[in-house]
Amino acid sequence: MLSAIQQSQAWFDFQNQLPNRQAWQLDGFFVYKLSVKKNLHFLYLPGLNAHPPKDFWHKLQKLAKDQNCAFCHIEPYRPTTEPPLAPIGATKLSPFHYIETWTRYLDLSLTEEELLAQMKSKGRYNLNLAQKKGITIKTETNIDNFYNLLAATTERDGFAGHPKTYYQTMHQTLGDQHCRIWTAFYNNTPVASIIATFFEETATYYYGASSNEHRNLMAPYLIQWEAIKYAKANGCLYYDFMGIEPPEAVKHPLAGVSRFKAQFGGQVIQFQPATDLVYSKLQYYPYYIYKVIK
Numbered sequence: 001m002l003s004a005i006q007q008s009q010a011w012f013d014f015q016n017q018l019p020n021r022q023a024w025q026l027d028g029f030f031v032y033k034l035s036v037k038k039n040l041h042f043l044y045l046p047g048l049n050a051h052p053p054k055d056f057w058h059k060l061q062k063l064a065k066d067q068n069c070a071f072c073h074i075e076p077y078r079p080t081t082e083p084p085l086a087p088i089g090a091t092k093l094s095p096f097h098y099i100e101t102w103t104r105y106l107d108l109s110l111t112e113e114e115l116l117a118q119m120k121s122k123g124r125y126n127l128n129l130a131q132k133k134g135i136t137i138k139t140e141t142n143i144d145n146f147y148n149l150l151a152a153t154t155e156r157d158g159f160a161g162h163p164k165t166y167y168q169t170m171h172q173t174l175g176d177q178h179c180r181i182w183t184a185f186y187n188n189t190p191v192a193s194i195i196a197t198f199f200e201e202t203a204t205y206y207y208g209a210s211s212n213e214h215r216n217l218m219a220p221y222l223i224q225w226e227a228i229k230y231a232k233a234n235g236c237l238y239y240d241f242m243g244i245e246p247p248e249a250v251k252h253p254l255a256g257v258s259r260f261k262a263q264f265g266g267q268v269i270q271f272q273p274a275t276d277l278v279y280s281k282l283q284y285y286p287y288y289i290y291k292v293i294k
Contacts, residue, residue: 004047
């Protein structure tokens with residue numbers, strides 16, 4: 001089963017380093033406090049793939065009360081084919097999520113030859129093209145190249161990233177055991193970069209960025225392949241591409257990146273939906289309505 005790094009001690013330590021962020025460990029599970037605005041706070045329980053004990057839910061309710069949190073947002077990393085989680089309390093399907101409910105992953109017990117064979121022919125072609133055109137991949141010790149490429153990516157694709165200090169803190173706190181950065185270069189110029197995380201038996205493609213230049217050289221294919229080979233060589237059983245569009249989606253914002261990830265083959269799974277464990281209806285439902293109509 002895939003593991004989410006959000007339920008790791010390393011991620012807990014990272015979150016506690018961020019401004020305006022708090023984290024707790026309850027019965028072996030990590031819980032985080034997020035603030036929507038000055039007077040609306042909620043607990044966040046991401047990456048669950050196991051059932052907490054019944055007493056956990058009572059401790060969670062007490063924590064929510066102590067921290068003035070209106071609800072707990074629960075995002076399972078648990079396939080829909082498994083028995084659902086059973087929180088104790090008033091729950092409602094959430095109108096939002098941070099972790100995508102569909103993902104694609106690779107089985108790293110396969111040989112490199114088998115992993116290549118399951119790729120789509122266009123994916124293998126692009127991978128070979130990047131190699132033939134002289135793309136080189138290097139492991140980075142800082143986030144400078146990644147962040148510069150991310151600035152170009154966010155402007156091109158129309159989404160917002162985090163401040164540079166967020167990625168710096170992530171890389172420094174998680175350390176090499178749990179976080180690695182690879183950058184692709186063409187003639188010593190960085191053209192693509194990714195951040196991958198490692199927890200238990202799962203490697204996760206967490207963030208990616210690419211230049212507006214030399215896109216025809218297909219550097220992202222080679223950088224993914226290097227990360228996949230590293231994960232396999234270091235004992236991971238799964239490579240999680242972390243988030244794709246639902247199979248029947250139309251004009252989904254993840255359509256482009258989903259097509260890219262599909263070139264590597266693998267398997268597609270759906271996680272159980274995000275739910276909100278409601279503690280204050282008065283605070284929760286105006287926010288619920290806002291998220292529904294947004």
